[in-house]
Amino acid sequence: MNPNRHDHxxxxxxxxxxxxxxxxxxALVLIPPFYQxxxxPIGxxxxxxxAQRHGYKVDILQVDQLLASVMGLDAYDDIxxxxxKPSEGVMAQRLFARSAHNMPIEDPSDDKDSSTKEKTKNNQENQSKADKGFSAREKSYHASPSFTHTEFLTWERLCFDFVEVVAEAIAHYPYRIVxxxxxxxTQVNAxxxxxxxxxxxxxxxxxxxGGTFAEFGKEDGFLSLAPAIDHVFVGPSESTFLSYLDAVKHGKPLPPPVVPSKTxxxxxxxxxxYDAYMQNTAKVLGQEFCDREVKELWYEPDRGCWWADKxxxxxxxxxxxxFRxxxxxQIVEELAQIKRQFPDKRILFAHNILWDSFIDDFLPYTSAGNLPPxxxxxRIQPDLEYIAKLKSAGVFYVLSGIETFSTRLLKRMKKGTTGRANLYFLRNAASFxxxxRWYLIWGFPGDTREEYDYLLELLPKITHLKPPLSMTQMMLMRGSPYVNESERYNIQDxxxxPSYGYAYPAGQIENMANYYEGEFESAALQDEELMSSIFQLVEAWQEHYAEAYLNLVTFAPGYYLIQDRRITNYMEEEQVPVMEEQAIELMSMRRYGHSPTQDWGLTKGYGILMDGWYVPVITAEPALLLELDQSEYRQAKHPLILQETR
Incomplete structure (x- = not known):
């Protein structure tokens, strides 16, 4: 990955x-670095x-992939x-800051002004505190050996020259719109x-x-930052882009600089x-890359978030x-069409959240076998049948908003779920x-120690379940209630x-900043020892997950065997026989009734006591789980969870 060895x-x-x-x-649409x-880029x-359906010719130039072909995929993906994260969140922006804003490329720490050096030092110390709690994988991306200062400067010079080469090549084509x-x-400065x-x-x-980043007031920031920009499109732009193509081509009056959405x-x-995307990618990165790395294609079944509407x-x-x-x-027909075009590709839904009735509506169409994975x-549902339907519908992967297992903390987030439902869902997904993919998030306004310290006991017991991708500090983002209604949540200053000072000119930072720091009371932020202990447990979880298991199997009619290899057993297998009545009670989420089997299950870590409920964490093959799990939620299902979390 050393740029000094790179062939310019x-x-x-x-x-x-x-x-x-x-x-x-x-028109020409650019996909700037550092898109993945x-x-x-489905939009x-x-x-x-x-545009093509209305008689217009639009080209797409994936400048992101062009830069990846020059830098090398490892270096590009590393960025x-x-x-x-606060301390290095502007790495990608910094590489194009000179090209975009004529900003100097010298290391800010080399500033001869002692007051500036002291401010930089304090900023770095403050940011390092905010960076606590990231996963080992994240640490590897951000560790200083990943990019030395010399390497960074070399990449920056390469990006500067790259922009000029690309622009010169584009200038040979008489596009009316670029x-x-x-x-x-990460794409703004590029x-x-x-x-x-x-x-x-x-x-x-x-x-x-245009694009999803050009909103929440940043549209004015773009116009201030770059006078070369004539118009900023805000929100969905299918209709406004067509109108703009027509106006430019035929000399009609143009819209104001900020073009509002027209749905x-x-x-x-x-x-x-999709064909154009695959062809473009193959031309830049090669057919082998398409076959090996482009495993999924995006599809948009809906827009908006029905939960956020509530x-x-x-x-x-x-x-x-x-939400629309x-x-x-129409979804079934379009998915079948994609399957015919690209039979070896899986489909990722490009959306915010699946509506609750989707699986029931979709499942009858899956029997023909002509739809992609x-x-x-x-949104989390404490419903075993729902998981079974997901599997039957060909769902191979879910991004779920688990975030934590503390119901109190989830209420602070307004997630619409409970800790026990999250844990039960995690067990069920593993069984099927x-x-x-999920994140363990911490550091919220008003949080308490009790909303985290339970993890010290919980995490070693669930090392056989999918660990979080990372343990991530909550970030204050532009457009969120925490930023828009900061006073309501007692967030001050x-x-x-501060790192935006290395990406944007001083007078433009407020217009373009997407992340903020603020002062607020948080037990997690104040208790570094507790969070460090939890972080170490998460690291151990990630390290041992592939070899850990807690599984129930049948070994004789009416008799079952629990196979246990978790950190709690020092990663040594223990086998424990149980009878059917015990297995049913151990595998079911029920209100805690102090039964001998529940108490034994809690002692062994086969279940977890959460909010007065016994939550099972033993996995099993789907058919066996459906047979033995007699959870109360299998009758009450998700209406109960909605009622409890409002």
Whole structure:
């Protein structure tokens, strides 16, 4: 990954690749670095399809993949996949700060002004406190050996030259419009740098930006940061982009600089041009990369968040767009079409949350076997049948908002679930071999020690269940209730991360900042010893998960065997026989009744006492679990959880 060994002659190949990718037309949409190299930017390719259906020619240039081809995938992914954290959250932005804003590239710590050096030192100390609790994988991304200062400067110079090469290549094509699709904060400075360079060479071209990042007031920030930007599109832009294409082509009056959203009926939004994406990716990164790394494609079944329409999670910063969804028959038809085009690809739903009736509506259409495996985002439901239906519907992966196992803390977040429901869901997903991704979040306004210290006892008992991707401090994000209603949550002295000073000019930071620091009471932030102990347990969980298990199997009619290999047993297997009546009680989530079997299960760590409930953590094969689990929630299901958490 050492850039000093990098062959800068690869920059000369960029012009050739651009020539191979572009054809000229009405508009060019750029996908700036640092978008993830193996992920499809679904919004841009949807605009391409819509424009084509209305007689317009739109090209897409994945500048992100071009830079990855120059830097090398390992180095590029090391930056693009870095988890956001205060001390290094602007690494990607910093690499393009000189191109975008003519900012100096010297190390800020080399500043000769002692007051500046002291301020930088204090900022770094404050940020290091906020960085506590990240996973070992995250640490590896952020450890100083990942990029030395010399390597960083070399990458920065490469990015500076790269922008000029790309812009020069684009200038050979007479596009009327050149735009940048910005999904992540890591793309902002690269977008501005590219637009500035293009506008310099093509003064008459209309330069626009849009995407999910251009909202919550940042639209004005873009216009202030980059006079080369003519228009900023806010919110869904399918209709407004078409109108803009028409106005520019035919000399009609243009909209104001900030273009508000005009909603296109959701069912009329066509599938993105998957073929164009795969062809572009193969041209830049090679067919082998497409086959090996592009394992999933995005599909958009809905927009908005129906839960946020009712109750917005306190730290959530998603768009305010009202929830909309496609008809289930349209979803089935479109998924089947994707399956025919790309039979070896899985589908990830590009959405915020799956609506509760989706699986029941979708399941009858899955028997034909013509639909792809699905990855979805869901709200936790304490319903074993729901998990079984997910599996039957071809769901291989879920991103779930578990966040924690403390019901009190979940209420602070307004998550609409309980700790016991989260743990039960985790057990059930493991039993049905459904992949699950989740984060253990800490450091909330008003939290108490009791909302965390239970983890010291809990975590060693569940090392056989899927661990969190990371233990992550809650971050104050623009657009979230914590930022918009900071006084309500007793958050004071709200201000952007100091590290933004290395990414944006001083007068523009407030306009563009996406993350903030603030002062608020938090037991977790004040108890470093407790959080350090929990963090160590999470690390041990992640380390031993692959070899750990707590499983129930049948070994004779009416008799079962518990196989236990967890940290609590020092990773040595223990086998314990139980009879059917015991197995039923041990495998079922019920109100705690002080029964001898429940008490024994609690002593052995086969179940966890949470909020007055016995929560089982033993896994089993799906058929056996469905047979033995007689949880109360199998009758009450999710209406009970909604009632309890409001």
């Amino acid at each position: 002659n690869k920059l000369s190949a960029v012009s050739e690749k651009v020539a191979e990718l572009l054809n000229g037309g009405d 190299s193996q992920s499809m 841009a390719y949807s605009l391409m399809t819509i 693009s996949l870095r988890p956001v 735009g940048a699709s910005i999904i992540f904060e 977008s501005i740098a590219l637009i500035n360079a293009v506008k310099k060479r093509m003064p008459a071209v209309k330069c626009i930006v 296109m009926p959701f069912h009329k939004i066509p599938l993105p041009d 109750v917005r999670c306190t730290f959530c910063a998603i768009s305010d767009e009202a 969804k496609k008809d289930i028959k 699905l990855g979805v985002l869901i 071999s459904i992949g699950i 709200l201000k952007p991360w």
